[in-house]
Structures are given as structure tokens and as C-alpha cells.
Amino acid sequence: MAEPQFRTPKGTHDVLPEDHQYMTYIKKAVRHRARQAGYKRIDPPIFENRAIFERGIGEHTDIVEKELFIVSGKQRTEESESDVQFALRPEITAGICRSYIEHGMHLLPQPVELYAIGQCFRYDRPQKGRYRQFHQVDLELIGLKDPSLDAQLIHVCMNIFADLRIADRLTLQLNNIGNAENRRAFLVALKDFFIGKERHLPELDRKRLQTNPLRLLDSKEEDTRILLKSAPTLDQFIDDDSKQYHATLVEYLDELGVKHTANPSLVRGLDYYGQTVFEFWDSSSGAQNAVGGGGRYDGLIELLGGQPTPGVGVAMGVERMIWHMKQAGVTVPNKDHVDVFVAQLGPDAKKMCLTLIAKLREKGVHTIGALGEASLKSQMRLADKFGAKFTLLLGQMEVKEGKIILRDMAAGKQKSIKFENAVEEVLKLLGSENLDTYTLRDHFDED
Numbered sequence: 001m002a003e004p005q006f007r008t009p010k011g012t013h014d015v016l017p018e019d020h021q022y023m024t025y026i027k028k029a030v031r032h033r034a035r036q037a038g039y040k041r042i043d044p045p046i047f048e049n050r051a052i053f054e055r056g057i058g059e060h061t062d063i064v065e066k067e068l069f070i071v072s073g074k075q076r077t078e079e080s081e082s083d084v085q086f087a088l089r090p091e092i093t094a095g096i097c098r099s100y101i102e103h104g105m106h107l108l109p110q111p112v113e114l115y116a117i118g119q120c121f122r123y124d125r126p127q128k129g130r131y132r133q134f135h136q137v138d139l140e141l142i143g144l145k146d147p148s149l150d151a152q153l154i155h156v157c158m159n160i161f162a163d164l165r166i167a168d169r170l171t172l173q174l175n176n177i178g179n180a181e182n183r184r185a186f187l188v189a190l191k192d193f194f195i196g197k198e199r200h201l202p203e204l205d206r207k208r209l210q211t212n213p214l215r216l217l218d219s220k221e222e223d224t225r226i227l228l229k230s231a232p233t234l235d236q237f238i239d240d241d242s243k244q245y246h247a248t249l250v251e252y253l254d255e256l257g258v259k260h261t262a263n264p265s266l267v268r269g270l271d272y273y274g275q276t277v278f279e280f281w282d283s284s285s286g287a288q289n290a291v292g293g294g295g296r297y298d299g300l301i302e303l304l305g306g307q308p309t310p311g312v313g314v315a316m317g318v319e320r321m322i323w324h325m326k327q328a329g330v331t332v333p334n335k336d337h338v339d340v341f342v343a344q345l346g347p348d349a350k351k352m353c354l355t356l357i358a359k360l361r362e363k364g365v366h367t368i369g370a371l372g373e374a375s376l377k378s379q380m381r382l383a384d385k386f387g388a389k390f391t392l393l394l395g396q397m398e399v400k401e402g403k404i405i406l407r408d409m410a411a412g413k414q415k416s417i418k419f420e421n422a423v424e425e426v427l428k429l430l431g432s433e434n435l436d437t438y439t440l441r442d443h444f445d446e447d
């Protein structure tokens with residue numbers, strides 16, 4: 001086959017029908033667990049004013065410094081036209097918080113629980129499990145601060161992972177990074193500690209020491225890790241209230257039976273976090289391919305121009321969940337099978353088939369047919385290739401006699417039946433439990 005002229009851009013991929021089976025399954029699990037816990041669905045736009053991410057996530061984070069996809073646009077008013085820069089969302093939290101402010105959600109009963117599922121974009125170097133376009137499931141609890149909320153949010157995630165049968169492949173890493181004041185004091189001490197030692201730091205970390213020193217804590221660089229062993233620790237700067245909050249959270253997680261690992265190096269890559277931070281790590285490969293992560297962001301809404309409002313949230317990577325499901329040998333129901341193939345010959349037969357096909361579909365039978373003008377024999381071969389369970393054949397002779405041939409593809413047996421009985425016969429053979437009928441409510445669930 002010739003090389004295709006166009007391919008997906010680097011770091012992106014088509015979500016092919018096979019993977020959609022997994023995606024639909026994941027969305028269903030998320031929907032149920034989210035609804036059970038009182039979350040409502042929200043969909044902020046895929047692009048937002050660039051400043052929302054810069055202010056929220058932090059100017060000196062990797063995501064904002066290196067990974068934003070910028071989209072340029074024009075902002076027109078009656079009098080003037082100016083350039084405006086948007087960014088494709090690298091995550092969904094900042095957009096949801098913008099929406100909370102914009103729609104005055106502080107007037108609703110608090111906490112406001114929202115969830116979203118959708119594409120995110122990061123202009124990162126693509127590698128296994130790291131793409132430029134990927135999907136996140138995002139849950140946010142805004143407007144109230146209580147360790148029971150952090151614990152319940154984590155518990156909902158664990159339930160989702162358990163439903164997907166990947167919970168035992170993941171470990172919950174948990175840390176307390178204190179309040180903004182605690183971190184400020186710690187960072188002063190950390191910077192002091194590194195005075196005179198900068199040259200021992202690898203270049204990237206030397207830069208981070210200036211721009212985002214908290215990230216030194218989760219540095220992968222050996223030299224940095226060695227130096228950190230004698231550096232002040234964040235834990236020493238965390239105040240009593242914050243410690244008490246965390247201890248209560250741990251108690252609640254234990255109460256809920258959620259296993260966790262204390263990880264003093266966990267800081268997360270986004271500036272808006274404080275107090276609770278957590279990640280779900282691959283038990284075998286560790287942080288590199290975390291399946292999800294989140295934490296408390298009590299300052300974010302104020303940063304975006306709202307009233308001081310606490311919040312806690314989590315984001316889970318859909319592609320990474322799918323990867324784990326496949327690794328664990330989890331199979332998901334495939335609903336894309338063909339039940340009936342309708343083969344026909346001649347213009348009259350073709351016309352009659354159209355209503356037959358429509359009737360079968362209406363009853364919940366997956367039906368394809370009336371595909372062209374090919375011979376009955378080659379249509380039969382096609383039916384086989386599509387994996388149809390039954391084939392209905394309508395030739396010129398059958399039309400004349402008011403009959404149709406019903407063939408059981410697996411058994412290789414066929415019989416002639418009355419045309420008017422075709423739908424009923426097929427329904428009987430398939431069994432009512434195998435019909436793909438839906439109520440509107442279920443239909444929305446598939447979206």
C-alpha cells in the first residue's frame with residue numbers, strides 16, 4: 001500500500017472504534033460513580049483565554065512554559081480590533097473554576113460538585129503514555145473545605161478504578177504540602193540551603209531553583225536527590241492546623257478502607273495546589289506514568305478573580321486507564337457486531353429491503369444491507385466478512401413468491417420463510433435480551 005499523504009500530527013492519535021469500546025466503558029463507570037456522589041456534568045470550552053492557565057497553573061510550570069498550544073485570535077469591539085491569545089486547555093480544572101466564577105456558582109448550595117470528560121492538549125515531547133492530545137476525566141468539589149471531602153473524592157476515584165478492574169495495579173501516593181505561608185517559608189529556607197551549592201545542580205534544576213523551587217522535591221536528577229538529603233524538608237515548615245487537617249484526612253481514608261502511601265516528595269506540577277496532594281501511580285513503574293492526580297486548590301478561584309473559595313479536584317488520564325485495562329486483560333463488551341446482513345438482487349428486491357432493514361433496526365437488531373448491485377454470492381461473502389449472525393436473501397424469485405431466505409451463518413443452514421414473517425423470525429432467533437433497544441436516558445449515557 002502507498003504511504004498515506006497525511007497522518008495524524010505527532011503526539012496525536014485517532015481513537016479507533018476498538019478503543020472507543022474502552023472509552024465508552026470508562027465514561028459509563030465515571031458517570032455512575034460521579035452521579036452516585038452528587039457530581040453534575042460540565043463542559044468548559046476546549047480553549048480559554050491564555051491568562052487563565054498562566055495565572056492558575058503558574059507561569060513557571062512546565063505546562064505553561066513549554067506545553068501550551070497557543071491559538072491566536074482577534075477580539076473586536078465597535079471601535080477597535082485587538083489580538084487575543086487563547087490556549088488549548090492543558091487540563092480542565094482552571095476552566096471549571098473560571099466557569100464557577102462566571103456563573104456565580106457561589107450562590108448555589110456548597111460544595112458545588114462538577115465533573116468533565118474531554119480532550120486536553122500539551123505540547124510535550126511525545127512518548128509512551130504521553131501525548132499531545134489526550135483525554136481526562138476531571139472531578140471538582142468547590143466551595144467547602146473539609147478533609148472528609150478530600151477523602152470522599154479519592155474514594156470515588158478508587159471506586160472508578162475498581163469498576164475498571166485496575167485498582168490493584170495502582171498505589172495512592174499522598175502528601176501534605178501545607179498552606180501558601182508554609183511553602184513560602186520552606187522555599188526561603190531551601191533557597192538559602194542551596195546558596196553556594198548551585199553549581200552541583202544539573203542545569204534544569206538550577207533554573208527551577210530560581211523559578212519553581214518546589215519542583216526540586218520531585219526531581220529525578222541523582223545529584224539533586226543527594227543534595228536534598230541534607231536540605232530542610234517541607235514537613236518541618238507545615239503548621240499545626242495543616243498537619244491536623246492531613247491527619248484527619250488519613251483517618252477518613254482508613255475509615256473508607258482506601259490504602260495509601262505517604263510520599264514527602266510529591267508536589268505535583270501545578271502551582272495552584274496546597275494542603276492535600278495525591279497521585280495514583282502505576283505500582284510497577286512509579287510516577288512516570290501516573291494514571292491520575294489531584295489535590296486541594298484553595299487559592300485558585302481568587303487567583304482567577306473570584307472570592308476566596310476552597311476547592312479540591314482530581315484528573316485521570318483516559319488513555320492510561322485504557323492501557324492498564326488492556327494490560328490487566330480486561331475485556332469490555334463489544335456492541336459493534338452485525339446481527340443481520342440483508343442481501344438482495346434486482347431493483348424491486350432492493351427497494352423492499354429498505355423498509356425491512358429499517359424495521360429490523362427499529363426493533364434493536366444491528367442490520368446492514370442493500371449495499372450495492374453485486375451478485376448474491378459476493379454479498380454472502382461480504383456478510384461473512386462482516387461477521388453477521390444471520391443473512392436474509394431476497395432475490396427476484398423470492399420477490400415474486402413473497403418469500404425471503406433466512407440463513408444461519410454459523411450453522412450454514414438456510415430456509416425459505418414468508419417475507420412478512422422475516423422480522424418476527426429474526427427477533428425470535430436473536431432473543432429479546434440481545435436486542436439493542438434504548439430509552440432516551442440510556443442513549444444520553446452513551447455520549
Ligand code: AMP
Binds near residue numbers: 124269319320
Ligand atoms: P496531571 O494533572 O498533569 O498530573 O495530569 C493528570 C493525568 O492526566 C495524569 O495522571 C495522566 O494520566 C494524564 N496525562 C497528563 N498528561 C498527559 C499526556 N501528555 N498524555 C496522556 N495522558 C496525560
